[in-house]
Amino acid sequence: MKEIIEDIVQKEYAMLDKVNNTGGRAWCQDHFDAFRLMRASQFLVWPDQILESYLDDLKDAEKTGRNLLFEKYAWMMMFALPEEFEKVEHVLPVFSTDKIRRMEETVGIQVAWAGEFAESYPFIGGQGRPIYSSQDKPNDTSVETYMRGELATYSDRTETLYHDFVLRCKAEGRNLTTEVRQNQLRFQGWDSLEQAEEHCEAHKTKTQGKGDKPRK
Numbered sequence: 001m002k003e004i005i006e007d008i009v010q011k012e013y014a015m016l017d018k019v020n021n022t023g024g025r026a027w028c029q030d031h032f033d034a035f036r037l038m039r040a041s042q043f044l045v046w047p048d049q050i051l052e053s054y055l056d057d058l059k060d061a062e063k064t065g066r067n068l069l070f071e072k073y074a075w076m077m078m079f080a081l082p083e084e085f086e087k088v089e090h091v092l093p094v095f096s097t098d099k100i101r102r103m104e105e106t107v108g109i110q111v112a113w114a115g116e117f118a119e120s121y122p123f124i125g126g127q128g129r130p131i132y133s134s135q136d137k138p139n140d141t142s143v144e145t146y147m148r149g150e151l152a153t154y155s156d157r158t159e160t161l162y163h164d165f166v167l168r169c170k171a172e173g174r175n176l177t178t179e180v181r182q183n184q185l186r187f188q189g190w191d192s193l194e195q196a197e198e199h200c201e202a203h204k205t206k207t208q209g210k211g212d213k214p215r216k
Contacts, residue, residue, distance in 0.1 A: 004051050005043045009036050011058040015069040041183035045176055050165060053158040060155070068153040076149035080136040095152070102163040103151045107144060109166050113177040114143045121193055123200035124181065143177075 013036070016029055028035045043051060061068050074092060077085040095103075111131060118125030130136070133144045141149075151159055169176055182193055190196040 001040060001044075002051070004048070004055060005040055008043060008051065008055050008058065009039050011055075011062070012039060012069060015058075015061075015067045018067055019070045019073060037184060037187050041180050041187065044183050045179045046162075047165060050158060050161045053161055054154065057153070057155045057158050072149040072153045074149075075152040076141050076145050078148075079133045079145050080138055080141050092152075099156060099159060102159065103148065106151060106163050106166050107147045109170050110147045110177070111144050113175045116175055117177040117181065120178075121181075121197045123204060124185075124193065124197050127200065128181075 013032055016035065019029070028038075046054075058068065060066075071092060074085065074088045077088070114125075114131045118131065128143075129146060130140065130142045131144060133142050133148075135142050136145050151162070154162060166176070178193070185193060185196045190199075
């Protein structure tokens with residue numbers, strides 16, 4: 001793994017460890033290896049320029065006492081826990097109209113990618129986050145909400161670089177959701193998405209055969 005990715009993950013986890021959740025510590029706060037796997041899987045698809053810019057964001061945040069992981073989860077509460085969000089909204093940054101427009105364009109593409117992935121790999125996709133903010137629950141936030149929270153922690157430079165990268169990927173026919181999930185499964189020992197999908201399907205069929213009711 002690239003050294004810069006390890007640096008980013010370590011700094012993120014140090015911030016995550018300091019986040020005080022309303023319902024107590026989140027599972028990922030006490031499981032570094034799982035956190036590292038998920039975050040590294042995402043960062044491996046990023047160009048070096050974005051990695052370097054985001055690492056600078058984390059370093060700048062450390063110097064000024066900001067906790068970007070706190071801010072990410074605070075933004076995510078806007079949809080899932082609106083009353084809790086109102087309590088912290090005053091400490092969050094205010095964005096320009098242009099930045100909001102770019103972020104929403106990025107979110108729209110990411111949501112579409114997540115939908116395409118779920119159609120192609122429904123059994124793997126069914127184990128992940130729901131896709132849309134309308135599906136948010138207090139303890140289960142969607143891809144759409146998570147992405148908004150994530151983008152809101154990027155500096156203007158990092159967010160613009162990432163926005164442009166996403167647009168290029170879309171034009172090239174890439175699906176970053178698929179690429180990230182491939183990385184996750186490779187870390188977990190799978191040879192391919194197809195192999196993991198077949199396993200998930202077989203496991204679900206087996207458990208349903210024992211009396212579990214299928215989800216509607």
